[in-house]
Amino acid sequence: MVYFVGAGCGAPDLITVRGQRLLSQADVIIHAGSLVNPQLLQEAKEGCQIYNSASMTLEEVFSVMKQAELDGKTTVRLHTGDPCLYGAIREQMDLLEREDISYDVVPGVSSFCGAAAALRAEYTLPDVSQTVIISRMAGRTPVPERESIARLAEHQSTMVLFLSTGLLSELSRELIAGGYPTDTPAAIVYKASWEDEKVCRCTVETLAQTAQEQGITKTALITVGRFLEGGYSRSKLYDPQFTHEFRKGQEL
Structure with a gap:
């Protein structure tokens, strides 16, 4: 199984609880080394194989994923922020689907x-x-x-x-x-x-x-x-005169 995990935007405690759990359980971690906070790698268990994708091609990244799958290992592909934005994950997912390798995506704080x-x-x-x-x-x-x-x-x-x-x-x-x-x-x-x-x-x-x-x-x-700039109009949602499903507006 391969998990695409959003590492969050920088602070190590901004990774999700799910992402942190998967990171601590992973047998293989492939991380965007130039962007992901290295403190997150302290979550890796002993013996975990860690790869820095900054110097790798798509084919090299996929080769690591495929070998890990053949070996029955769990891989975490650790992306900065949320992987749905400029994460180049579609091309990775397509390769995994072509080889019938299961994967999941864990969102992160962009x-x-x-x-x-x-x-x-x-x-x-x-x-x-x-x-x-x-x-x-x-x-x-x-x-x-x-x-x-x-x-x-x-x-x-x-x-x-x-x-x-x-x-x-x-x-x-x-x-x-x-x-x-x-x-x-x-x-x-x-x-x-x-x-x-x-x-x-x-x-x-x-x-x-x-x-x-x-x-x-x-x-x-x-x-x-x-x-x-700071200027704006007050939100209707909390305006005392505004009626919605959960509250009747007050007449002033």
Whole structure:
């Protein structure tokens, strides 16, 4: 059996209870060494085989999984954050299905959630934004034209950008070209929930300058939107005049 486990966004205690249990029971662990907190590997039992996938190809990763299955061993494929976002797990699952190897997926705390916690912010605020767009800049991995940052920016909603820290000048241009005013609030969240977490607030126009001043070149998320300003309307759910299934509104 192979388990794809979300390691969480950094802090070792942000892995799920299920993920931690599987990690402690695994015979083989394949982890994204450049991103997963190494403290999590302390959960591994004695004799567990540990592989760092940072230097491995898909074929090499699958070879380890397949051999472990032939040997009757349990494998944990430990991904950063939640494996459903930029985890490249679909191609791994397809290979497992082709060989009729059973697998399961254990979700984790994504870094976009960790970033919101670091910012002490809510992405979805009444009368500000009710939509969160998660995307990335096109780099060596292309992005469909219909999903270009400029096209997505037309919505003027909350945006969270992964894998774009090295392209901040281009990102600023795309955001502004899409319609965000230059003074739109933005933030760079470096290593959300890690011990060396850093939050840098700026605007869409000053993203690149801010990152340069702070020495941030990778392992960061970019958040954009008016949700960072602080203004919003009160939620209807807890408004005393609002009636719903569990409470009758009060007349004032």
